[in-house]
Amino acid sequence: MILDLDAGNTRVKWRIRGSDALQGASTYGDLQELQALLTHYAPARVCLGAVVRDDKLDRLVQAVNAVWAGSLEQVSVIDHFAGIELAYEDVSLLGVDRWLAILAARNRFPEDNLVVVDCGSAATLDILTRDGVHVGGYIVPGFSMMRRVLFDNTDRVKVTEDTLAALAPGRSTLEAVNHGVLRMLKSLVLELVHEVEGRRLLITGGDGNVLAQLMGVEDRLYPHLVLDGIAVAMPG
Ligand SMILES: Nc1ncnc2c1ncn2[C@@H]1O[C@H](COP(=O)(O)OP(=O)(O)O)[C@@H](O)[C@H]1O
Ligand SMILES: CC(C)(COP(=O)(O)O)[C@@H](O)C(=O)NCCC(=O)O
Ligand SMILES: [K+]
Known part of the structure; x- marks a missing residue:
């Protein structure tokens, strides 16, 4: 076990x-x-x-x-493991969670171009080609962090409540912040998916369910991609 x-x-x-x-x-x-x-x-x-x-x-x-x-x-990050060539020159600087999610995604869909989104404290988006090349990725604040940044740096946007439920233009500060942060990440994800035709989306992380639900892509949710990746990196 x-x-x-x-x-x-x-x-x-x-x-x-x-x-x-x-x-x-x-x-x-x-x-x-x-x-x-x-x-x-x-x-x-x-x-x-x-x-x-x-x-x-x-x-x-x-x-x-x-x-x-x-x-x-x-686990430490290893370049060329499972045929995946990593974008970072110094791969030890790549978050091991990102690498593990990439490994798990590639293991599931070895034939596809992929965008792997991990929606946690930070949100990370990694791009992988069907040839196993990690082209690179993006790191942006996750939903809670985005809310916290607004709270900490404004006098009147003191939103603490998490009602991530919709994308409609906000009609209160609470909605404006919560819908806004969702819309930001949704737009980024869609742009990356549409950049390459047929690129497959995989979503994971603590807030992955919220993102997937609001995008109407619940079938792209893989709740435990990082844990899945550990089994690939360190087989039993
Ligand atoms: N039970 C929970 N406790 C704390 N955060 C939760 C919980 N369920 C969902 N979340 C959300 O998940 C985010 C953390 O996601 P997670 O993938 O666990 O992050 P990390 O890998 O950075 O620790 C939190 O910012 C929060 O918005
Ligand atoms: C970007 C991260 C903070 C995301 O971590 P998380 O939000 O899941 O806790 C993590 O992958 C990390 O510390 N990465 C190192 C920097 C990098 O990947 O370039
Ligand atoms: K993350």
Whole structure:
């Protein structure tokens, strides 16, 4: 049994490999559920993809080590792995979550041109050709971050409530912000999809469901692409 861990800037996501029922997510201050799972199932391996370092990484590693005796295996980005040529000159600077999502996407659709969107703390968009070339990507703030930036830098746009539900022109500050941030990301995604005919879209991340639903492309939602990628990078 293998436990896969995806350590993002906001949350840790986990899943017992192959068991969709045994999955969860939590913030770094609240790792008891993960510890309970580790204690109960005592997996042979724990595989970690982490874009965090310092405090958050320390907390996670300590929580795992407190209840599990093995040594954690951490994923690093590898150029030309599974035939994928990465755009970055120094691939260690590419977010491992982006690489893992790319790997999983390519594994599912090896014949297609792809755009892989991970809608988390930040939203990342990566472009992959059918020949396995990672052309490059984009990093923009995610929905919560966009709202927070407006809150922090204006006197009157103090929106805290998350009502990401529609795209219509806002008739209140709340709607104007929430619909606006959705529309920004939707437009960016559509532009990238339309740049190359037939380019296939895959959406993942904590806010992926909101984006996919509003774009009317729920069939393009792959909720655990990063965890899926760990199984490709570190097969059992
Ligand atoms: N239960 C939840 N707790 C916190 N954030 C959530 C939750 N469900 C959805 N989200 C949304 O998901 C985003 C984080 O997505 P996620 O993919 O976990 O990010 P990251 O990989 O950066 O940690 C948050 O900004 C929030 O908008
Ligand atoms: C862009 C990210 C912050 C996204 O992380 P997330 O929002 O999922 O926590 C992460 O992939 C990262 O730290 N990347 C390193 C920089 C880069 O990919 O160029
Ligand atoms: K992300």
